[in-house]
Amino acid sequence: xxxxxxxxxxxxxxxxxKDVADLDAIKVLITDAEAEYKAEPHDPGKAMRLVDALExxxxxxxxxxxxxxxxxxxxxxxxxxxxxxxxxxxxxxxxRMERGKRQALAGDPGNAALRKEYEEMRREQVEFELKEYQLxxxxxxxxxxxxxxxxxxxxxxGRYAESIPLLQxxxxxxxxxxxxxxxxxxx
Numbered sequence: 001x002x003x004x005x006x007x008x009x010x011x012x013x014x015x016x017x018k019d020v021a022d023l024d025a026i027k028v029l030i031t032d033a034e035a036e037y038k039a040e041p042h043d044p045g046k047a048m049r050l051v052d053a054l055e056x057x058x059x060x061x062x063x064x065x066x067x068x069x070x071x072x073x074x075x076x077x078x079x080x081x082x083x084x085x086x087x088x089x090x091x092x093x094x095x096r097m098e099r100g101k102r103q104a105l106a107g108d109p110g111n112a113a114l115r116k117e118y119e120e121m122r123r124e125q126v127e128f129e130l131k132e133y134q135l136x137x138x139x140x141x142x143x144x145x146x147x148x149x150x151x152x153x154x155x156x157x158g159r160y161a162e163s164i165p166l167l168q169x170x171x172x173x174x175x176x177x178x179x180x181x182x183x184x185x186x187x
């Protein structure tokens with residue numbers, strides 16, 4: 001420890017590498033990333049570091065700020081990776097909402113209105129994910145993972161005939177051969 005030149009910077013790096021950190025530690029990371037981004041607002045690396053820090057909070061206000069930054073970069077550069085990241089954040093927010101509804105339903109499994117609300121919310125979530133993955137698959141046509149995710153969402157929505165060709169393509173990749181084969185058989 002005596003050999004470390006800047007102990008504060010080293011502790012910030014260690015905090016940034018943790019999988020789980022409290023909100024106070026993440027706020028320090030956000031503050032540092034904001035300062036770096038304000039110093040060099042035209043550096044995409046600094047912007048993405050700030051977006052990463054904002055995303056780690058899992059708080060809607062911070063995530064909205066991350067979406068604003070990503071939208072600004074997408075408007076400036078027209079690079080789809082920024083738009084794709086916005087979709088990922090939105091899907092994560094929907095997943096949190098779905099988890100909350102699922103827990104509420106588990107607490108009161110006999111409530112028919114709550115069950116219907118959960119099923120409707122789940123369908124909307126899958127439809128939104130399908131649109132996002134279709135956009136990404138159109139932007140990156142050689143990415144098999146995106147095609148597989150599109151096929152999974154189509155299958156979940158009951159669009160079996162549309163999912164079959166995508167599942168057949170996905171089976172060519174060794175990573176998805178087994179899972180795509182099972183869905184293909186079911187479809």
